Amino acid sequence: MTVATWCVCLIFNTYWFGAILNVMPAYSTYINFIKIVCRTLLLTVRFVCLMQLENLMKVIRSRRTTRGFVESELTDEQVELLVEAARFAPCAINYQPWEFVVVREPENKRDIVDVWNRVRDEFQTAHPGYRIATKAYLQEAAALVMVLGDPRCDPRMGLQDVIRSPDPRDYSWREYMFLLGIGASIENLLLTATAMGFGGGWLTTDIMGMEDEMKRVLGVPEPIRLVSMVAIGIPGRKFPMPFKRDVEKLLHLEHYDAGRLRSDEDVVRECKPGATRSR
Numbered sequence: 001m002t003v004a005t006w007c008v009c010l011i012f013n014t015y016w017f018g019a020i021l022n023v024m025p026a027y028s029t030y031i032n033f034i035k036i037v038c039r040t041l042l043l044t045v046r047f048v049c050l051m052q053l054e055n056l057m058k059v060i061r062s063r064r065t066t067r068g069f070v071e072s073e074l075t076d077e078q079v080e081l082l083v084e085a086a087r088f089a090p091c092a093i094n095y096q097p098w099e100f101v102v103v104r105e106p107e108n109k110r111d112i113v114d115v116w117n118r119v120r121d122e123f124q125t126a127h128p129g130y131r132i133a134t135k136a137y138l139q140e141a142a143a144l145v146m147v148l149g150d151p152r153c154d155p156r157m158g159l160q161d162v163i164r165s166p167d168p169r170d171y172s173w174r175e176y177m178f179l180l181g182i183g184a185s186i187e188n189l190l191l192t193a194t195a196m197g198f199g200g201g202w203l204t205t206d207i208m209g210m211e212d213e214m215k216r217v218l219g220v221p222e223p224i225r226l227v228s229m230v231a232i233g234i235p236g237r238k239f240p241m242p243f244k245r246d247v248e249k250l251l252h253l254e255h256y257d258a259g260r261l262r263s264d265e266d267v268v269r270e271c272k273p274g275a276t277r278s279r
């Protein structure tokens with residue numbers, strides 16, 4: 001694609017430069033020359049946009065959940081860049097509920113990993129049939145980004161007249177907006193980490209079970225909530241792309257094509273780790 005784009009631009013630019021060099025004397029007006037220059041500029045801008053799009057798609061496609069790191073460091077500038085990307089995420093009425101604690105010191109990471117393991121063990125004892133993976137790799141991450149949210153930001157503010165949420169005591173709508181916005185900020189952070197050559201693992205397993213203890217370790221006051229944890233570091237190996245549903249399976253144009261609604265079995269198959277395509 002990139003080579004093809006180059007070729008197209010080269011041909012067009014050659015054409016127009018040829019026109020300037022050879023046909024120029026035949027142009028009687030200055031306007032025609034301006035037109036040629038503008039056209040060339042336009043093509044160049046289009047080419048630059050295409051390259052940017054290409055690079056963006058490359059980053060989006062190559063982002064992988066990374067569950068293993070080699071030793072590396074994140075500088076202050078890199079940390080700021082990650083949070084800079086996160087803060088530009090969209091969110092309901094721009095209320096920006098997110099905050100981040102970035103943990104890089106080995107002993108502080110150890111405290112977090114300890115809480116994680118303790119909660120995991122308790123959970124495992126209480127639910128022997130349900131396995132939670134150990135997260136030994138967290139200690140090797142260059143940084144653990146603890147993603148927090150301030151629930152006092154209320155997306156209802158100013159929207160009372162336009163939303164159809166029937167019950168002001170119903171927390172679910174607020175929760176919905178809260179988590180969607182913070183999720184968008186995490187994705188921005190992950191994509192930026194990918195573009196910087198890092199990998200990231202978005203972790204939520206039993207986050208509610210460990211919230212109080214994790215907040216105590218981090219010194220997070222009420223009413224701030226712990227929403228997720230993101231481990232960032234240089235990937236220790238290549239993480240293969242898991243199954244991704246095809247565009248044609250999830251894109252409906254103009255109306256939902258009910259004929260393509262997945263069967264329950266297909267949904268279950270596609271949701272499983274190591275899933276394969278349904279028919």
Ligand SMILES: Cc1cc2nc3c(=O)[nH]c(=O)nc-3n(C[C@H](O)[C@H](O)[C@H](O)COP(=O)(O)O)c2cc1C
Nearest residue numbers: 063064065066067201202203204205206239241242
């Ligand atoms: C909301 C959310 C929660 C997740 N929680 C965990 C988690 O607790 N543990 C984990 O290993 N991966 C977690 N992941 C990562 C997913 O498992 C991963 O995104 C998915 O398998 C697709 O792989 P990919 O990110 O490499 O495309 C989470 C991802 C999201 C978006």
